[in-house]
Amino acid sequence: MEDVKMNAEQLHRTLRASQYAELVLGNHAVLLEQDYAVDQFLSPLSTTQIQNSVQICLHQITDETVWMREIRILRARLMFRWIWQDANQLTDVVTLTRELSDFADAAICAAKDFARIPLVAKHGEPIGYNGAMQNLIVIAMGKLGAQELNLSSDIDLIFAFDEQGETNGRKDIDVQQFCILWGQKLIYLLDHMTADGFVFRVDMRLRPWGDGSALAISHVALEKYLSQHGREWERYAWIKARIVTGGKEGVELLDMTRPFVFRKYVDYTAFEAMREMKAMIEREVLRRNIEDDIKLGAGGIREVEFIVQVFQLIYGGAKFELQDRQCLVSLHHLGEFGLLEVDAVTELEDAYLFLRRVEHAIQALNDQQTQSLPSEPDLRHRMIETLGFTDWEAFISFLNQKRAKVIYQFEHLIKEKEPDPLLESFSQLEKQLDNVLDASAKNLVHEFWHGHALKKLPAKAVQRLKTFWPHLIEAILQSNKPQIALLRLMPLVESVMRRTVYLVMLIESKGALQRLVKMATVSPWICEELTHYPVLLDEFLSMDFELPRRKDLEDSLRQQLLRIEIDQVEDQMRVLRLFKKSNVLAVAASDVLAESPLMKVSDALTDIAEVSVNATLNLAYQITAKKHGFPLDAEGNRCSVSHTAFAVVGYGKLGGIELGYGSDLDLVFIHYMSEQGDTDGLKKISGFEFAMRVGQKFMSLMTTQTLDGRVYEIDTRLRPSGEAGLLVTSLKAFEQYQLKSAWLWEHQALVRARSIAGEQSLREKFELLRCRILIQPREETKVRAEVLKMRQKMKDHLGSSKEQQKDGIFHLKQDAGGIVDIEFMAQYAVLAWSGSNPDLAHYSDNVRILEDAAKASCLSSDDATALIQAYLSERAESHRLALANQSMQVNAADWHDTRVIVCKLWQRLIDPTATICIG
Structure with missing residues (x-):
């Protein structure tokens, strides 16, 4: 390389730092000379520059072997550059890890695009049941997700897609199988070892159910997994999750995971989960004898990350800034919020950056994914030269100083809590409680603590219950009606004592417990709702006690239902029921604790009902249309999801915008369909029958009793001819009935009628008809x-x-x-x-x-x-x-x-x- 003015001293340091760099230089000397000549070695690369490098390298390549060779050569050239810069201190940890992550992103995107071409040629485009083209959503986890990739990191990925469906080619397969094949080819293109090496080792073990499960998962299946089976360690893992490719659907998918990771309320259970994970890692370190692992060993990188992540899990739901994926960014936020002392933040940042430099020095040696300090004298000497130490003992001494500071902060954070002072004064609290309880209440408490239910509880749950009890007594004794509060809350305590996370939350959040006691004294109805449906406590603990706004209600329910397949009726009903119950509970809490005005309370309850009715009608229409196709309207036009020719009219309290807490809904269904014309599906039915089935499906979704109760009681007796009449009436038939056959009391009921859901043009027709009927001259x-x-x-x-x-x-x-x-x-x-x-x-x-x-x-x-x-x-x-x-x-x-x-x-x-x- 004599003809290129390459700094000999810097080159020497690079080759001493990395045997892998020696190999790259031997294989690609000419290319490296060219890179050096255009300043590639001396300045940082932007995200765009890295993306352009990948695109130029692979431009118009159609042969798989050539594609794989070219991207591997590019990877070797970039690795040589990064090792050069790291060995000569021409970069810093944050810049280096960001550039490595940018290259991984660009390589993944390129591999995804290249892998798609032969699959589409063979099977056609993947189309979801919603008619939309399906994309492979690639989720980066771990260090790639946080854009903190190491010199020789593997990349942790999860593959997903938006919606099930089928391809449209001659050899059609379902969307999931297409995405599995797509993902397998992407992995092969990057991970497969050739004569030119590999691009990235790909690890898929963080996907739901891990090894042995399907390689790609739908949005709905992922949401169900996280809500029903997601474990505490997965919450830690998903903190760093980031969408590499997947468009709008990928963003929506990631948004769906956020409530699983970041609880709405302050989540103190994260401490205990971290202690358990720490113990598990310590056992693994001992089993594998890896105390010298600078990542997993005591005072290592993982402990710094854990310190940050435990605060993220505890407070991230309430403090959005703490949801950042990058360790150092969130560490700084901890200092800004006063959750860590400034000195602690400085020490942890300093230790983290040094440990990451050591990690890079270890991995640069032979391009291996390892964090263990080398044992061979030559490799040790090479590494400490790169890090600027004169001998191994000086390096170890300095390293141990850094690790000691991490150990101190970590142990201080996860140490067991001090004894609860309330437990020490428990006997005194019990005596005070005895003084305000009558004999029957005292007997209830005695039966609770000596009953069979408590004996069946796991020891851990019993301990949490015993910790919670004095806090509950203290809050009850501060109430103006202690016995009433106790009697109403005891069933709730029994219903959640197996779900001890709620007890922990109430222990840690004195304000929430006091609000719960106040609600109990005012409203046994609220206590009964929480007792029957403990999941509502999630909402209660995070309430701001403001009345919900209509747009927020619509957005919330739409997002929840959007991710449920159209044929998953039980899941749809569950979402509808919990949506209604949780929001009515929020209104009641605002009513009781914030003393909201009556009219605004009624407006909010009416909004909840209307949003529920609109969503349910939309589901009922889609379910019916999926089976039978779409009907024609009365004017011969094809109906669709956006042109339903169907409307729901609210009567009584709903129509009058005066709903109360226990109100049922008086509804009448009206359509504007051609009753004789057939639908356009494979299972054709008449427009008349289609309208009836939409009404029946609506009633089923709303009123079927499940474990979550029902959405609303529905009364349809105000329809024309009452119970003897058809469930759904055409607009024309409704008009004729009202003008020619209706009793005056039916016109009186029409005063409080109002269209609340369905197609806007039909709703407007109804409103005009209603006014025309009501303004008729009468004696x-x-x-x-x-x-x-x-x-x-x-x-x-x-x-x-x-x-x-x-x-x-x-x-x-x-x-x-x-x-x-x-x-x-x-x-x-x-x-x-x-x-x-x-x-x-x-x-x-x-x-x-x-x-x-x-x-x-x-x-x-x-x-x-x-x-x-x-x-x-x-x-x-x-x-x-x-x-x-x-x-x-x-x-x-x-x-x-x-x-x-x-x-x-x-x-x-x-x-x-x-x-x-x-x-």
């Missing part, structure tokens, strides 16, 4: 008589008995002066007056109807305001009673003044003969 006397007749029937069947009324009982909803009286007056206003005041038919909720009646001068402003205030007061109390699982029958004396106001207006508008004298 006020007939309307008054019919409304009065219906109201009396309800009082007779649902109101308090005469004996109860004499005893001072008032049914908040059904008795005179109650909620229904106000609702009927609003409905009367629409039916009697909207013929001359069409604006009265615009809204479906009582408050705005009464406001519009005042604007139209049909009611005085004072009367409308009085009714609205009475209505809101009574509804607010009904919400409180529902949360408390109490009857709507209350003390009449407490509501005397409100009832008088309502009854006076009832007398004036509806029944002049009604008495105002209320007991």
Whole structure:
């Protein structure tokens, strides 16, 4: 290389540092001279430069053997450059590891593209059931995922794809098999040892179920694996996960894994998991006699990573900055957040960078994936020369200083917790509890601690329960109703005592435990929901007690359902049920703890129902269409997922935007399909039958009882002809029925009707029809008589008995002066007056109807305001009673003044003969 002005001293250091570099120089001297001449050895390479190098190297190569040779030669040239720079301290650890990772990314992308060509020629393009072209999603794990690759690292990969389906070629195979073949060829192109070496050793053992499982997994299957089978060590592994290739689908897949890794709440269980992993590694170190391993040995690289990762798992859900994959970046964030002392951060960073330099020096020797210090004198001497030490003893002394600092920080972090001071004062707490409990409550506690359920618990779970108990007692004793809180929380404790992660969370989060106790004193309904569905505790522990927003609800449910195959009905139902329950719980928590306004609470509950109905209708339509194809609409156009010609109308509280916690949904289904025309699928059915099956599937998804309960109770009796009528009605048939056959009470029900789901154009047609029906001229006397007749029937069947009324009982909803009286007056206003005041038919909720009646001068402003205030007061109390699982029958004396106001207006508008004298 005399004719090239290559620095002889630097070359000498490079060759002393690496026997592998000697081999590369011997094989590729001319190419290396060219590289040196264009400054490749002296300056860092950008990501783009590395990508361009790979593209230029492989440009227009179609022969596999040539492709594999050229990329291996490029790898050797780049490795020589990186060893040169490292040996001569012309780079730093962060820059070097980033460049190595960039090359790995570029090589993976190139191999993926090259591997696809022959597969498509043989089998066709892989197409998902959703009609979209399927891509191979390559997930980088470990050091490649964090862009911290070593000089001779293997690369940990996981292969995935978005959706199942089939290829469209002559020899069609399913998408999973196509992606498996695709992944196998990618591995071969990079990993296979040829005369020119390899590109990267590929390790696939981090995939779900490890060796022996399918090489590629669908998004849905991966999500199910992580949620049902994901282990604690996999949470650590997935911290570093990064999508190398896969487009938008890859990003969505990675987003799906984040809740598995980073819990919404502060997750103190990570400490215990790390202690167990540390013990496992220590046993492995002893078994394999690898104390001199600078990665796995005491004070090694792995311990620095563990220190960072345990904080990431604990706080990453709450502090987004701690989700960064790179060790040093997250280490700095720990210092910024005050989770580690500044001196500790500095010492750990310094140790980590030195250990990584040592790691590179070890691997440069022979291009081997090892972190063990060499034992041969010559290799030792070469390595310490590269690192700048004069003798082995000086190096070991310096190395041990660095490792000692890591050991100190690591042991300090994972040491067992100090004894809980509450445990020491446990007996005193128990005495205080005894003083506020009656005999039956004391007996319940005694049976709990001496019952069969506790005896069957694992020892670890019993210990956690014993640790949790004094914290629970302390929180209960601070409550204003300690016995009630205890009695309501005991079933919850029993339901979660096997899932001790919840107990740990409540121990560590005093605020969450106090909120739980307060919720228990106010609402047994909330306690029962949490007891029956402990998974809701995940949501409770992470709540910010703000009411959920409509868009967030829509986005959340859409993302959850997007990843479930259309034929996985049980999974769909589970998502729908937990979505509804968790969000209703969030509303209840906001109601109780943040004292949110009634109208906003009702709006939020209505939003949850509407979002659930929309999603369920979409599923029902897709499931039916997948089996039978799409029908035609009434005008002969093909229906589709975006043009369904199907709508859902909400009546009653849903239609009136006034849902409560236990409300069922009054629904009517309307379609705009050609009932005689056939669908375009293989199993053709008529449009009429298609519409019926959509309605039936909707009812099944919503109302089937599972372990997670049901989404909602659905009442469809307000459809034309009631229970005797068809489940789904065409818009035309609905119009004819309402105009020619409907009773006045059915028009009264239509006042509180509102289209809530389905195709927008059909919904708009319904709204126009509704207004046209409601604004028909009517004789006020007939309307008054019919409304009065219906109201009396309800009082007779649902109101308090005469004996109860004499005893001072008032049914908040059904008795005179109650909620229904106000609702009927609003409905009367629409039916009697909207013929001359069409604006009265615009809204479906009582408050705005009464406001519009005042604007139209049909009611005085004072009367409308009085009714609205009475209505809101009574509804607010009904919400409180529902949360408390109490009857709507209350003390009449407490509501005397409100009832008088309502009854006076009832007398004036509806029944002049009604008495105002209320007991």
